[in-house]
Amino acid sequence: MTPRLNVHFIHVKPPNLPAGQKAIPLLMVHGWPGSFYEFYGIIPLLTEPGKHGLDPNFTFEVICPSIPGYGFSEAPHKKGLDAIAAGRIFYKLMLRLGFSEFYLHGGDWGSLITTTMSQMKPESVKGLHLNVVFLGKGGFKVLISLILGRYLPWLVGMTREDVKLIYPYFEKNVYAVLRESGYLHIQATKPDTVGSSLNDSPAGLAAYILEKFSTWTNPDYRALEDGGLDRKYSLDDLLTNVMIYWVSGSITSSMRFCKENLSHESRFGLVARTPVYVPTGIAAFPHELMHNPKIWVKERHKNIVNYNYMPRGGHFAAFEEPELLARDIQNFVSKVEKNAK
Incomplete structure (x- = not known):
């Protein structure tokens, strides 16, 4: 018999959706040491955008689950529940809620989980929005861009913002x-x-x-x-x-x-090396632990629709800057929907 886990989630529908307008399903996944509560400030901005000065044409139906073993989601009873397993669980959750297509947002472990969902079920993921990006091995291109980027950023596809966020490299990254x-x-x-x-x-x-x-x-x-x-x-x-x-x-x-x-038996490396082809949006917050320029992110995420340098904020984006993040998600979904039409 397949073991079952009780998974906690919050599900918020728009309270006042105009006739004829459909809400856009959005799964948002937290990380460590956060929880579903990180999204409490951003949910009203997404489900009632017009009330908060955001674009009412992009109104979301938001689902925020707790990762198994976090908060009120049951902890696994055996080894092996990693980001891939969590992604499968959350995909089944969305199907049971009646969504065959949906958008995703993730930060921290949520970024890894939603990325695996995009790799496993690209036909269901209309778009992937991240404020943290996990990359595979840097390789020769990244090494060259690090060496030349400080003085010749344009030559290796870096911007002035990238230079500001990456260098001095040892101080801002290694140390x-x-x-x-x-x-x-x-x-x-x-x-x-x-x-x-x-x-x-x-x-x-x-x-x-x-x-x-x-x-x-x-x-x-x-x-x-x-x-x-x-x-x-x-x-x-x-x-x-x-x-x-x-x-x-x-x-x-x-x-x-x-x-x-x-752990050494994990599938993390496989996930990090596997390309992602679904439309992707990146919100690069200046105080994130490590900055990944667009030129690096493109090595893995092959369909970047949006890459924005955010004016302020750090690792806990939804908790710190809910309005900035909500606007960026709306902007990303707007572009994906326009391209689809």
Whole structure:
């Protein structure tokens, strides 16, 4: 018998859709250490855009699931639930909700999950919108563009914005990743060890999670006494996200998802190397952990419709800058729909 998992999701339909207009189905997937709650601020902008000064012609029906093992979605009972498995689960969810075609948005692990869905079921995915891009191995082209890009960006397809976000390379990429990736090594190898500690201490859990909402929002916040947490978020919103992990006891199972995707037996490399052909939109936020220029992204995403440099914001785009992200999603879908016609 096929094992079943109870999957939690929120499903918001437009409350006042004009006669004759159809809502556009949009699946939005979170990452770690976020949750479905990251999308609470952006959902009204997408489901009632006219009420919030956005284009009412692009009104969405939004579905936000919790990744299995996160929050109120049941944790897997055996090994092997990685981004590919999560993508299959969410595809079945969309079919059961009555959607044979839909748009996708993802950040963090949500980016990887929605990308795998686009690879597996391109006939169902009308468009893929991301604020984080996972690339495969850099290769010779990336190396050459890194060497020449600082002084001759136009020669290797880089823009001035790319140069500003990438260089000095070691400071903004190598050292930045070393500073921020300690958690990744732990969770990819021994998630249960640290998970047991965090499940036993609400203060410890809050510290572990909120530190990411500080440094991943803006690396400059690292130097502030309070981590700059209230510059982009309310404490109520931050603690709500922490409480979703605390009341569900899901921090350990959420970290196991990292191990499943990054262990030596994982399929992460295969996913990262496989081309994506569905229409793709990229929102490049300036304080994202690593910046990937369009010229690099095109090596994998073969049908880029939109690539926008966002004026502000970091890793938790929907949580930090819901209006900026909502407008970019609308702009992307507008172009895809126009091209389809």
